[in-house]
Amino acid sequence: MDVITNLMGGFATCLTPYNLWMAVLGAFLGTMVGILPGLGPSATMAIILPITFGMDATPAMIMLCALYYGAMYGGSTTSILVNVPGEASSVVTAIEGHQLARQGKAGTALGLSAIGSFFAGIMGTIGLAFTASTLAEFSLKFGPAEMFSLVLMGMFTIIYVGGKDVTKSLMSMAIGLGLGTVGTDIVQGKERFTYGISELLDGIDFVILVMGTFGISEVLESAEEFMKIVPMKVKFWDLFPSWKDTWYCRWAILRGTCVGFFICCVPGSGPTIASFLSYGVEKSVSKYPERFGTGVMEGVAGPESSNNAAVSGAMVPMFALGIPGSGATAVLLGGLILYGLKPGPMLFVENADFVWAVMASMFIGNCILIVMNLPLVPVFASLLRIPYGLIYPAILIICIVGAYAVATGLFEVGMMLIFAICGYFMKKGDVPAAPMLMALLMGPMMERSLYQALNLSHGSMLVFIQRPISATLLSIIVLMSLYVGIRSLRGKKAAIEEAEE
Amino acid sequence: MRKADRIYGVIGLGLALWCYLESSRLDYMTEFTPGPGFMPFWVGVVLAVLSFYLIIDSFVRKSGKKDETKLLPEKHALYRVSAIMGMLFAVTFSMKFLGFPLTLALFTTAILLLLEHYSVLKSVGYGIAYSAVTWFVFEYVLSMGFPKGFLGI
Numbered sequence: 014m015d016v017i018t019n020l021m022g023g024f025a026t027c028l029t030p031y032n033l034w035m036a037v038l039g040a041f042l043g044t045m046v047g048i049l050p051g052l053g054p055s056a057t058m059a060i061i062l063p064i065t066f067g068m069d070a071t072p073a074m075i076m077l078c079a080l081y082y083g084a085m086y087g088g089s090t091t092s093i094l095v096n097v098p099g100e101a102s103s104v105v106t107a108i109e110g111h112q113l114a115r116q117g118k119a120g121t122a123l124g125l126s127a128i129g130s131f132f133a134g135i136m137g138t139i140g141l142a143f144t145a146s147t148l149a150e151f152s153l154k155f156g157p158a159e160m161f162s163l164v165l166m167g168m169f170t171i172i173y174v175g176g177k178d179v180t181k182s183l184m185s186m187a188i189g190l191g192l193g194t195v196g197t198d199i200v201q202g203k204e205r206f207t208y209g210i211s212e213l214l215d216g217i218d219f220v221i222l223v224m225g226t227f228g229i230s231e232v233l234e235s236a237e238e239f240m241k242i243v244p245m246k247v248k249f250w251d252l253f254p255s256w257k258d259t260w261y262c263r264w265a266i267l268r269g270t271c272v273g274f275f276i277c278c279v280p281g282s283g284p285t286i287a288s289f290l291s292y293g294v295e296k297s298v299s300k301y302p303e304r305f306g307t308g309v310m311e312g313v314a315g316p317e318s319s320n321n322a323a324v325s326g327a328m329v330p331m332f333a334l335g336i337p338g339s340g341a342t343a344v345l346l347g348g349l350i351l352y353g354l355k356p357g358p359m360l361f362v363e364n365a366d367f368v369w370a371v372m373a374s375m376f377i378g379n380c381i382l383i384v385m386n387l388p389l390v391p392v393f394a395s396l397l398r399i400p401y402g403l404i405y406p407a408i409l410i411i412c413i414v415g416a417y418a419v420a421t422g423l424f425e426v427g428m429m430l431i432f433a434i435c436g437y438f439m440k441k442g443d444v445p446a447a448p449m450l451m452a453l454l455m456g457p458m459m460e461r462s463l464y465q466a467l468n469l470s471h472g473s474m475l476v477f478i479q480r481p482i483s484a485t486l487l488s489i490i491v492l493m494s495l496y497v498g499i500r501s502l503r504g505k506k507a508a509i510e511e512a513e514e
Numbered sequence: 515m516r517k518a519d520r521i522y523g524v525i526g527l528g529l530a531l532w533c534y535l536e537s538s539r540l541d542y543m544t545e546f547t548p549g550p551g552f553m554p555f556w557v558g559v560v561l562a563v564l565s566f567y568l569i570i571d572s573f574v575r576k577s578g579k580k581d582e583t584k585l586l587p588e589k590h591a592l593y594r595v596s597a598i599m600g601m602l603f604a605v606t607f608s609m610k611f612l613g614f615p616l617t618l619a620l621f622t623t624a625i626l627l628l629l630e631h632y633s634v635l636k637s638v639g640y641g642i643a644y645s646a647v648t649w650f651v652f653e654y655v656l657s658m659g660f661p662k663g664f665l666g667i
Contacts, residue, residue: 067656180564180567180568180571181522181568183560183564184522184526184561184564184565184568187557187560187561187564188529188561190553190557191529191533191554191557191558191561193553194553194554194557198540198550200544200547200548200549200550201541201544201549201550203540203541203550205536205540205550205554206536206554229602232598233595233598233599236594236595236598236629237587237588237591237594237595400630402625402626402629402630402632403626403630403640405625406621406622406625406626406640406644407644409598409602409621409625410618410621410622410644410648411648413602413605413606413618414648414652414658417658417660418658421658421659423606423609423610423661426605426606427603427606430599430602430603430606433599433602434599437595438585441518441585441586441587442515442518442519442521442522442585443515444522456553460548460553463547463548464547464548467546467547467548468546468547470546471546472545472546472547505575508575
C-alpha cells in the first residue's frame, strides 16, 4: 500500500504544467530520436544533459526518462516503414514489421507496436515501482564492503552479460577506471594525472566523456555516408489495428513485457538484448515458426513490448542500487549526480518526492506517447524527409554548446573532441564505450567504498568475505568469471580443432 | 580486425605503462587504507594483462568473419570524418578570436558547402540561421557567456 500512496504523491508532484510540459517535450524528442536513424537515445540524452544544468532535478529527469522510453516507441516507425532501424533495439522489429508493411499492413504493424509498447510501458512502470522500492529497502543494510562488492559485481555483470568481446569490454572498463582516477585523490588530496592543468583538478567530467564517445562519435559514424531515406506512406485510418489482431497478439505482448522487464533488471542486458530474446521466445512458442521472417504479427508485438518494458527494468538497479544497467541508464545516473542527488538506496529516503514523481511521470509519458505514436505517426514519418546533412551540423553545434556549458571553457570542448576520436575508433574496433562510461561513474564510488571498508577493518581484506552479503556478491563474480572463462576456453579449443582438421 | 587488435593491444600497453609510472610517484598504501597510487597501479596491471592477451590472441586465433572488418573506413568516408573533426577543432581554436556566432555560422556553412554540396547561397543561409538560433537561445536567453570576438558579439 505504501507504494500506491507514494505513487499518488508522485502524481501530485508531476502533474504541474511545467512537469507535464517536460514530459511532452521528452516524449516528442524521444520519438524523433527513435524515428531518425543515426542518433540513439543514449547519445541524445548525453547531448541534452548539459542544457538541463539550470533546471530542477525533477523536471529534468522527467524529460530525460521520457526521451529514453519515447525512443523505444519511435524506433519501430522507421523499422517498419523504411526497414532501417531508428535505434538498436528496433533492429528485430524490422524483420517482421517491414514484411508486414510490404504486404500493405504497415498500419497494423505500427498500431500493434504502439499498443504493445504502451501496455509494456505501463506494466513495466508498475513493476519498477514495486521492485525498486523493495530492493532499495533491502540495500539500506549495505555498508562500504557491500557497496564495493556490489559496484564490482555491477561492472562485471555489464561486461559478461552485455559485452560482445569480454577482453575488449574489460579493457574499456579498465580505461574508465583509469579516467576516474584523474584529479584530486580522496585519501591524501594528491593530484593524479593532472600535470599542472587546473581544469583537470576536479577530474574528467562525465558529460564530456559521454558527449564525445556517444554523441559526436555516433554522428561521425552516421555522417560517413550520404543518407537518403524514402519512407512508405500510411493513411491515417490504416494506423489502427483491428480488435481481432490486437486480441490475437495479447500473449505475445504479455510475454514480451515479462521478458523485457525481468531480463533488464540484470545490469548489462539493455533493450536490444531484450527485444532479440523476445523474438526468440515468440519463434519458439509459435505453432508456425517457419513463417517467421515473412511478416508475422507476434514478431512485432513481442519485441516492441519487450524493449519498452526493458526501459523500466533497467531503471530498477539504477534507482534502487545506484548501478546503471546500460549506457542509457549510465547517462541518467550521471544526470542524477549532476543535479546534486546521491544515487543509491538513500535516494528513496532522502529524495523520495523526486523518485516517485519520476515514476509517476512514466505513466503519464506513456499515455502521451500512445497519442504521438498512433494518430501522429504520419507527421513524424515525414521528418524522415529532412536530409541528414542538415541535421548533423545542428547536433554538433549542440554538442559544442553542451561541452562549453560544463565549465564555461573551451578546454572542455577540446577534451570532448579528443574523446570523440577515441570513441569513433573504439566503435570501429568493436570496443564498447559503455563499460568505460560506467567505470568512470562508478570508479570513484568503488574507490571510496574500498577506502572506507578497509579503514573500518583496520586494513584487513577479510572484511569483504566475512560479511555475508559482500561474500555472496563476490562469489557471484567468481562464478560468472569461471563460467565465461570456461566457455571462452572451450570455444578456442573447438576453433583450434576445426583448424587442424 | 587482427591488425586492429594488435594496435589496440599496443595502445593498451602504453596506457598501462603510463598508469604504472603515475602510480610509482604516489603512495601505494597509507596506514590502513589504499593510498593515491593504489588504483592507478591496479588499473595499469589489469590493462597490461588484457592488452597482452589481446595481442597474443590476435596471433593465435583462427581467422573469422570479424577479422574481415577494417579499422579505417573507405577513403571518402575517412575524408568526410576527418573534415568534420578538423572543422570542429578549428571551431575550438578560433572561437576566442572570431566569437561564438561567427564561428558557428562559418562552421555550418563550411560543412554544407564542402561536404553536403549545397549551393553557396543555401549554405550561407543555413549557416546564418543555425548560428542566429543558437546565439538567441544560449547567449541571449540563457546568458551562457560565450567568447566574444573582434565583432564584439
